[in-house]
Every structure is written in structure tokens, then in C-alpha cells.
Amino acid sequence: xxxxxxxxxxxxxxxxxxxxxxxxxxxxxxxxxxxxxxxxxxxxxxxxxxxxxxxxxxxxxxxxxxxxxxxxxxxxxxxxxxxxxxxxxxxxxxxxxxxxxxxxxxxxxxxxxxxxxxxxxxxxxxxxxxxxxxxxxxxxxxxxxxxxxxxxxxxxxxxxxxxxxxxxxxxxxxxxxxxxxxxxxxxxxxxxxxxxxxxxxxxxxxxxxxxxxxxxxxxxxxxxxxxxxxxxxxxxxxxxxxxxxxxxxxxxxxxxxxxxxxxxxx
Amino acid sequence: xxxxxxxxxxxxxxxxxxxxxxxxxxxxxxxxxxxxxxxxxxxxxxxxxxxxxxxxxxxxxxxxxxxxxxxxxxxxxxxxxxxxxxxxxxxxxxxxxxxxxxxxxxxxxxxxxxxxxxxxxxxxxxxxxxxxxxxxxxxxxxxxxxxxxxxxxxxxxxxxxxxxxxxxxxxxxxxxxxxxxxxxxxxxxxxxxxxxxxxxxxxxxxxxxxxxxxxxxxxxxxxxxxxxxxxxxxxxxxxxxxxxxxxxxxxxxxxxxxxxxx
Numbered sequence: 001x002x003x004x005x006x007x008x009x010x011x012x013x014x015x016x017x018x019x020x021x022x023x024x025x026x027x028x029x030x031x032x033x034x035x036x037x038x039x040x041x042x043x044x045x046x047x048x049x050x051x052x053x054x055x056x057x058x059x060x061x062x063x064x065x066x067x068x069x070x071x072x073x074x075x076x077x078x079x080x081x082x083x084x085x086x087x088x089x090x091x092x093x094x095x096x097x098x099x100x101x102x103x104x105x106x107x108x109x110x111x112x113x114x115x116x117x118x119x120x121x122x123x124x125x126x127x128x129x130x131x132x133x134x135x136x137x138x139x140x141x142x143x144x145x146x147x148x149x150x151x152x153x154x155x156x157x158x159x160x161x162x163x164x165x166x167x168x169x170x171x172x173x174x175x176x177x178x179x180x181x182x183x184x185x186x187x188x189x190x191x192x193x194x195x196x197x198x199x200x201x202x203x204x205x206x207x208x209x210x211x212x213x214x215x216x217x218x219x220x221x222x223x224x225x226x227x228x229x230x231x232x233x234x235x236x237x238x239x240x241x242x243x244x245x246x247x248x249x250x251x252x253x254x255x256x257x258x259x260x261x262x263x264x265x266x
Numbered sequence: 267x268x269x270x271x272x273x274x275x276x277x278x279x280x281x282x283x284x285x286x287x288x289x290x291x292x293x294x295x296x297x298x299x300x301x302x303x304x305x306x307x308x309x310x311x312x313x314x315x316x317x318x319x320x321x322x323x324x325x326x327x328x329x330x331x332x333x334x335x336x337x338x339x340x341x342x343x344x345x346x347x348x349x350x351x352x353x354x355x356x357x358x359x360x361x362x363x364x365x366x367x368x369x370x371x372x373x374x375x376x377x378x379x380x381x382x383x384x385x386x387x388x389x390x391x392x393x394x395x396x397x398x399x400x401x402x403x404x405x406x407x408x409x410x411x412x413x414x415x416x417x418x419x420x421x422x423x424x425x426x427x428x429x430x431x432x433x434x435x436x437x438x439x440x441x442x443x444x445x446x447x448x449x450x451x452x453x454x455x456x457x458x459x460x461x462x463x464x465x466x467x468x469x470x471x472x473x474x475x476x477x478x479x480x481x482x483x484x485x486x487x488x489x490x491x492x493x494x495x496x497x498x499x500x501x502x503x504x505x506x507x508x509x510x511x512x513x514x515x516x517x518x519x520x521x522x523x524x525x526x527x528x
Contacts, residue, residue, distance in 0.1 A: 012361075012364060013367075013436065014363040016364040016365040017364055017365060017366075017367060017368035017369070018368065019365075020366065020368070020369055021368060021369050023373075024369065040333040043364075044384075044387075048365055057273045063444075064357075064458075065393065072501055073400070075406075097278075098281060099279075100278075101277060101278040101281035101285075101429065102281050102282070102284075102285040103285070104278070104282055105282045105286055106285075108505065109505055112459070112501070112504040112505045112508045112509075113462075113464055113497075113500060113504040114462045114463045114468075114500075114504065116463055116466050116497075117466055117478070117481055117497050117500055119432060119470070120481055120484075120485030120486070121480045121485055121490075121493065121497075123485070124307065124490075125307065127458070140492065158509075170526050172404050174471055195376075196375070199377050200377050200379060200463070203377045203379055204379055204467055204470075207382070207383065207467070207470075207471065208470060208471075209396050218383060219383045220379055221383075222383030222384050222386075222387050223383065223387065225379060225387070230381075230383065233380060234376070234378075234380045234381055236501070237376055237377050238372060238373075238375070238376030238377075238379050241376050241377060242375050242376065243376050245375050246375075260285055
């Protein structure tokens with residue numbers, strides 16, 4: 001008994017956390033057994049087992065793979081472009097006060113406004129193919145990366161920069177020896193935020209004017225009242241973003257174990 | 267000497283305005299004289315300004331903004347009312363945090379806008395569907411930031427209150443509340459951004475009024491200047507709201523300013 005108790009005390013966070021999720025799923029599953037749903041409600045209702053069955057079926061008939069491939073392509077290309085643009089611009093804005101002043105109005109305005117409002121315009125310009133999705137993913141992901149890189153560069157210790165300079169380093173060497181290592185934790189944190197924004201961009205981009213992708217799958221299923229497929233899609237997105245953000249978070253906590261804890265952000 | 271001094275003091279603002287004017291001027295010039303392109307696909311500042319003057323005078327823009335802000339305010343208020351107490355309990359009671367944290371983290375990390383089609387089909391295209399979407403997106407920053415704020419309360423101060431015979435009420439009002447408020451304001455800034463996404467996606471999806479609907483409708487009918495008016499209005503509101511929150515954050519907790527990433 002005491003061994004069990006000690007084991008429980010050791011694992012309490014996991015037992016309670018996983019237990020709560022299991023309890024919620026069981027409650028959800030048991031609703032149709034406890035209440036008789038009206039026909040209108042039954043149309044909108046589904047249970048975890050039905051969602052699982054829908055997922056299995058989508059997996060088996062290859063539909064999931066097809067949609068996943070399209071979404072993943074938009075995600076990877078958009079995020080890759082945003083890294084290619086966000087990092088250099090963040091570094092330059094952090095190092096040059098003039099460039100910072102010139103670009104700051106745009107960065108502030110674009111960052112504060114949800115990038116989703118550009119979607120109708122992007123569909124007009126790039127069509128309903130993959131390019132409008134890539135651009136919306138890029139627009140969502142580039143600002144967290146740029147701003148975090150900028151903040152990281154700004155927080156560099158002046159003394160270290162001056163020391164390296166006094167020993168004859170040029171701007172490139174200052175960047176390589178002091179600035180980049182110091183801003184790495186910020187860049188990783190920016191990457192985590194960017195992943196969340198990029199997934200949001202994929203989902204919403206594919207909702208409208210699209211014929212492929214996981215977002216399209218959800219929207220089409222919702223308009224056909226296939227609620228189990230909608231939830232299967234939502235859970236797939238949930239799983240993907242959890243896996244991606246948690247792995248970046250693992251990297252982050254290894255790099256910045258000394259930083260004070262702040263609230264979670266996604 | 268005088269001029270160069272005042273330039274040095276306001277260099278940032280001067281350069282910022284210069285770059286805005288330069289970009290707008292170049293945009294206008296290029297589209298008027300260099301490539302006069304199809305007005306269905308591109309537009310230029312002078313046309314946007316004309317549409318802006320036109321829209322501000324008429325009732326439609328204001329009506330759309332009012333419709334959207336009503337849904338936003340309902341969702342956002344419920345997010346505050348439910349999110350902060352839940353976060354406070356999570357921050358104060360260890361077992362509650364253990365129980366709820368994995369579930370809520372999964373919900374926070376996942377793109378809940380994916381539920382938008384279902385919510386709209388289920389709750390309709392009116393106020394309710396949009397407000398629920400805003401609530402779902404905006405509630406998590408409140409929960410997690412309040413919890414972090416409560417946990418950040420200095421244990422030393424809590425012990426001092428207890429040793430000097432302070433009541434539970436003193437503990438809550440004098441230690442925990444002051445250390446939590448800056449976190450809640452920071453959460454509010456995040457929640458505003460997420461709530462705006464909720465409103466826009468809800469209105470893109472299915473609506474007959476509202477600023478998101480207006481933007482999409484103008485896009486569908488190739489009326490680009492009017493569409494840009496909507497985008498600019500939304501951008502101005504978003505920037506104003508986030509800047510107010512940032513100022514509030516700096517006033518309430520100057521020691522944290524600039525610490526957190528945006």
C-alpha cells in the first residue's frame with residue numbers, strides 16, 4: 001500500500017492530468033447512453049469511438065495522406081521562407097538603428113493585425129492553388145521570427161560586443177561570436193510561436209477557396225454534417241501542433257534553463 | 267545646431283514617417299506612370315483615400331464595425347469572466363493545476379479555428395457562433411497568464427502576511443492580486459489578437475454583415491479600394507488596442523517591460 005502511495009505521489013501530475021483527459025473522453029462517450037438526443041442534435045453529435053473509426057477509415061482509403069501532403073507542403077515552404085526572410089531582417093534591424101526606424105512602422109502594424117484579413121486579397125492575387133496558402137503561412141510566421149530575433153539582438157550584452165571589437169573583430173565576427181549565440185534562445189522561442197501561426201495559416205487558408213488539404217477536408221465535412229470527420233481533422237491538427245511545439249519547447253528549455261518562467265504562449 | 271539636435275531626439279519618428287511617405291509615394295507613382303495595371307487586381311493610395319472618404323461618410327462601414335465589435339465584446343467578456351478565476355485556482359491549488367494543465371495546454375496549442383465550420387453550422391451565422399469562436403480562442407491566454415501571475419507571487423510576502431496574522435482576504439488583495447494584474451494585462455494583449463482572428467474567420471466563413479464579411483465581399487467583387495479601407499480600419503483598431511495594452515503593461519509592471527517576447 002505504501003509503495004503504491006509513494007508511486008502515486010511521485011507520478012501525481014501525470015495521473016491527474018491523464019486521468020482528467022480520460023474522464024472527459026469517457027463522459028463524452030457516455031452522453032448518448034444517458035440522454036436521448038433529439039434528431040436535430042443527433043445530426044451534430046459524435047463520440048470519440050466514431051471519431052476514431054472515421055480517422056481509421058480516412059487513413060485506410062488514402063484520403064488523409066493526400067490532404068496531409070498538400071497541407072504539409074504549404075506549411076513547410078511557408079515556414080521555410082519566413083525563416084529565410086525573418087532571421088536576416090531581424091538581425092539587420094537589431095544591429096542598425098536607421099533600418100530599425102525605417103521598418104518599425106510596418107512591422108508593428110502588420111504584427112498587430114491578424115494576417116488572416118489579407119486572405120481574400122491573396123486568393124485574388126495568387127489563385128486558389130497552393131501559392132495563396134504558402135503566402136498566408138509566410139505572412140503569419142515571419143513576424144514572430146523577425147521580432148524575436150530583433151529582441152535577441154537588442155538584448156546582447158554591450159560589454160561583450162565592445163570586448164570583441166577592441167580585439168579587432170569586424171561586424172561579421174561580432175555577429176558570429178557574440179550576437180548570434182546570444183539571440184539563439186529568442187530565435188527558438190520565435191520559431192515556436194511561428195509554428196503556431198503557420199498552422200493557423202494552413203487551416204484558415206484551406207478553408208476558403210480550396211479543393212485539397214486538411215483544412216478543406218474539415219470545411220467540406222462540416223458543410224456535409226460529417227461531424228466525426230471534422231473532429232478527426234481537428235484532432236489531427238491538435239496532435240501535429242502539440243508534437244511540433246513541444247519538440248521546439250524541449251530545445252528551448254535546454255538552451256534557456258536559466259530564464260525566469262513566463263506564462264505559456266502559442 | 268538646433269535642427270540637428272531635434273533631429274537626433276526624434277530620429278526614430280522622422281525616419282518612420284519618411285519611410286511611410288516614401289513607400290506610399292512610390293506605390294502611387296509606379297502604378298500611375300510606370301505600369302498602369304488592371305484596377306481589378308491592384309489599387310493605389312489615391313483610390314484608397316477616395317474610397318476611405320466615401321466609406322467614412324456612409325453608414326455601412328460603421329454598421330459593419332459595430333456588428334463585429336458586439337460579437338467580439340461578448341466573446342471577450344466571457345473569456346475574462348471565466349478565464350481569470352479558473353487561472354487563479356490553477357495557480358493557487360497544485361492539484362487543480364496537475365489535473366487541468368495537460369488538457370488546457372493541448373487546447374491552447376491546437377488551432378481551435380479548425381472548429382469554426384462546425385460552430386457556424388451548429389450555432390448559426392449570427393452573433394452566437396462568432397462570440398463562441400472568439401471566446402474559445404481568447405480564453406486560454408487569460409487562464410495561463412493568471413495562473414502564472416498567481417504562481418509568481420513572492421512566497422516571502424505570503425509568509426510575512428501569514429506571520430503577522432493577516433487574514434486570507436489580505437493575502438489575496440495585498441499580495442496575490444498586485445502580482446497577478448500585470449500578467450492578466452499581458453494575457454489580454456495576446457487574447458485581443460486571437461479574438462480578432464476568431465471574428466474574422468467567423469465572418470469570412472458565413473456572415474451577412476461585419477467587417478470580415480465586408481472585406482471578403484469587396485474582394486469577391488473586385489472592389490479593391492473599399493477592401494483596403496476595411497483592412498486599414500481593422501489594422502488601426504488592432505494597433506490601437508495592442509498599444510494601449512502595452513502602455514498599461516509598462517505602467518503596471520515597469521520591471522517586466524520588454525522582457526517578454528511579443
